[in-house]
Amino acid sequence: MGPQHPMTHGLWTLKVKVDGETVVDTIPDLGYIHRGVEKICESRDFTKITTYCDRLCYASANTWSHSYIYAAEDLLEVEVPERAEYIRVIAVELQRIASHLMWLGAFCPDIGNLTAFVWCLREREMMLDLLQELGGSRMHYNFPRIGGVKRDLPIGFAMRARAKIKLFLDRIQETEQLLDESTVFLVRTQGVGYAKPEEMVNWGVTGPNVRAGGVNYDVRWAHPYSVYDQLDWDVSVERPSIKGADSYDRYRVRVDEMRQSALMCLDALNKIPGGAETHYSEGDPMIISKAKERAEEGKTGFHHFEDSRGESMFYMVGGGDQRGKHPYRISIRSPMFLTIPYASKCMIGYKVADIPAIMGSFDPCIGETDR
Amino acid sequence: MVFSLGIKTRGEYAEEAAQQVIDAAIVRWQGTGLEAEVRNHKSGMARPYVYIKCPRNHWRAVAKWLRFEMGADHCSMITGIHWPDGPDDCKWEVVAHLMRMNVINPPERGGWTKQVIRDPKILQDDDVPMEFEVSISIPDTRNPSVQSVQEVWMGADWNEKETWDLVGIDFEGHENMRRVLQPHDTPVGFHPLQRQHKIRYHDFEVMYDDAQGFGRKAIDEGKTK
Numbered sequence: 001m002g003p004q005h006p007m008t009h010g011l012w013t014l015k016v017k018v019d020g021e022t023v024v025d026t027i028p029d030l031g032y033i034h035r036g037v038e039k040i041c042e043s044r045d046f047t048k049i050t051t052y053c054d055r056l057c058y059a060s061a062n063t064w065s066h067s068y069i070y071a072a073e074d075l076l077e078v079e080v081p082e083r084a085e086y087i088r089v090i091a092v093e094l095q096r097i098a099s100h101l102m103w104l105g106a107f108c109p110d111i112g113n114l115t116a117f118v119w120c121l122r123e124r125e126m127m128l129d130l131l132q133e134l135g136g137s138r139m140h141y142n143f144p145r146i147g148g149v150k151r152d153l154p155i156g157f158a159m160r161a162r163a164k165i166k167l168f169l170d171r172i173q174e175t176e177q178l179l180d181e182s183t184v185f186l187v188r189t190q191g192v193g194y195a196k197p198e199e200m201v202n203w204g205v206t207g208p209n210v211r212a213g214g215v216n217y218d219v220r221w222a223h224p225y226s227v228y229d230q231l232d233w234d235v236s237v238e239r240p241s242i243k244g245a246d247s248y249d250r251y252r253v254r255v256d257e258m259r260q261s262a263l264m265c266l267d268a269l270n271k272i273p274g275g276a277e278t279h280y281s282e283g284d285p286m287i288i289s290k291a292k293e294r295a296e297e298g299k300t301g302f303h304h305f306e307d308s309r310g311e312s313m314f315y316m317v318g319g320g321d322q323r324g325k326h327p328y329r330i331s332i333r334s335p336m337f338l339t340i341p342y343a344s345k346c347m348i349g350y351k352v353a354d355i356p357a358i359m360g361s362f363d364p365c366i367g368e369t370d371r
Numbered sequence: 372m373v374f375s376l377g378i379k380t381r382g383e384y385a386e387e388a389a390q391q392v393i394d395a396a397i398v399r400w401q402g403t404g405l406e407a408e409v410r411n412h413k414s415g416m417a418r419p420y421v422y423i424k425c426p427r428n429h430w431r432a433v434a435k436w437l438r439f440e441m442g443a444d445h446c447s448m449i450t451g452i453h454w455p456d457g458p459d460d461c462k463w464e465v466v467a468h469l470m471r472m473n474v475i476n477p478p479e480r481g482g483w484t485k486q487v488i489r490d491p492k493i494l495q496d497d498d499v500p501m502e503f504e505v506s507i508s509i510p511d512t513r514n515p516s517v518q519s520v521q522e523v524w525m526g527a528d529w530n531e532k533e534t535w536d537l538v539g540i541d542f543e544g545h546e547n548m549r550r551v552l553q554p555h556d557t558p559v560g561f562h563p564l565q566r567q568h569k570i571r572y573h574d575f576e577v578m579y580d581d582a583q584g585f586g587r588k589a590i591d592e593g594k595t596k
Contacts, residue, residue, distance in 0.1 A: 031554065036563060040570060074413055075413075216488050222500035237486050239477075241484065242483070338526050
């Protein structure tokens with residue numbers, strides 16, 4: 001199956017060995033859009049790399065650039081103003097909602113429910129509007145900066161964000177009802193692709209896929225990096241059956257996570273120091289602090305980050321070309337790079353027709369996988 | 372005056388747990404040359420992590436010890452660095468990032484499962500989520516290699532494949548080593564993240580005149596396919 005197949009959600013090939021209708025063995029074949037981001041970054045300034053990190057995943061650009069920024073701040077030893085951290089949380093959580101909606105929108109047509117696709121994209125549009133106000137663009141925002149954020153919250157943003165998030169919370173309920181009462185959706189997702197949490201973690205699968213297995217592990221919960229420990233939120237956990245989490249559990253946990261992200265945004269808008277309605281101009285120390293340009297040789301920085309698909313991570317080594325202006329080495333940990341092999345093994349024993357329902361429920365994204 | 376009432380904060384529990392790992396490592400790996408210390412992230416909240424400098428010939432044993440005794444159940448990333456100008460005993464480096472997630476299968480309760488819900492503020496000792504960074508130096512050699520930990524973590528499998536594919540560090544005992552990100556017909560011995568391979572814009576500070584680079588020749592033109 002692939003590289004051009006509706007199941008793949010990108011460019012990759014799944015070699016499937018079948019016995020009649022049953023899947024016997026699978027081999028994933030990746031690397032179709034390997035662009036060498038790690039190599040390119042070795043000859044770029046720290047500030048220029050953010051743009052490349054945005055392009056790692058088109059559905060969830062903000063989380064990836066933030067993931068890089070936190071690692072760069074660890075390398076360059078930068079303290080970030082608290083207001084900037086709150087703005088980052090808002091940006092990342094809005095992006096997480098948009099990413100999960102994109103996933104749901106792409107997953108439902110795979111298994112025969114076209115209506116949900118249109119509904120999800122309609123709600124995603126609201127999130128993209130809000131992100132456009134922050135970053136200035138619809139897909140690739142280039143929003144965070146080392147030491148803070150590019151711009152403050154625009155005037156009136158809090159009001160519009162609150163209204164749109166409340167509308168979203170109503171509408172996600174509609175979508176949920178649509179799917180939970182759709183026989184086609186239930187029949188195709190329930191009881192396929194069982195996965196147990198211990199096995200998943202051993203394979204390197206993280207994020208919503210593990211939380212669907214009934215374990216409340218989240219990087220934001222275990223290693224709270226930004227202001228996540230000051231906000232009011234719960235880790236969304238699903239209650240799986242004895243056999244493990246199936247595709248339906250993975251759908252449920254993502255819907256719940258969207259709701260938690262929305263509540264987190266509302267909470268951050270209330271708690272943001274200085275108030276959500278005040279506006280600082282660009283370069284104000286309230287939203288961005290001074291950062292060094294160079295990293296000395298022998299310094300390293302890394303940061304585990306909760307991406308919308310799992311735990312992403314950048315490992316950076318300082319002291320590259322231009323007397324430390326460039327990183328010596330950047331290594332990217334993509335959650336999907338390890339999840340795709342697991343998902344491919346997970347579908348052994350099921351029917352060929354179940355492959356889209358299992359693969360899609362793991363939320364594959366090939367841009368970040370191939371880097 | 373501060374009344375602590377004997378209740379420790381989350382950060383103190385984390386530091387305590389990190390120190391316990393260090394103490395255990397010093398006792399267990401005495402005489403092997405293994406070094407371990409607690410380090411802190413330098414941005415944001417002070418979060419300790421465990422840094423281990425592991426001798427090359429003990430890596431698989433240390434990995435098993437970390438996995439089964441220290442509870443590092445998640446292999447986050449294994450990556451390699453090429454240091455052509457580095458000291459003789461560290462021309463290549465393999466860095467592994469591990470995590471202690473303490474994920475268990477939810478227990479069964481009456482035909483259904485019970486969710487595993489933990490409160491991070493009261494986790495202690497072995498239960499504290501912890502980050503590990505393990506660094507392994509490889510001396511100057513034509514064929515750099517370390518032991519494979521494929522059998523310890525399934526997740527290490529694809530990480531090691533990627534490291535060999537891009538950096539060219541081999542893993543002894545790795546089954547089914549193959550190209551994952553590069554094409555299958557990539558020339559043998561070509562690993563793009565080694566430092567002798569330069570990208571087209573290398574050493575060009577200003578590239579406005581020819582942003583696409585059509586006018587320039589690749590440095591390695593004629594040498595690769």
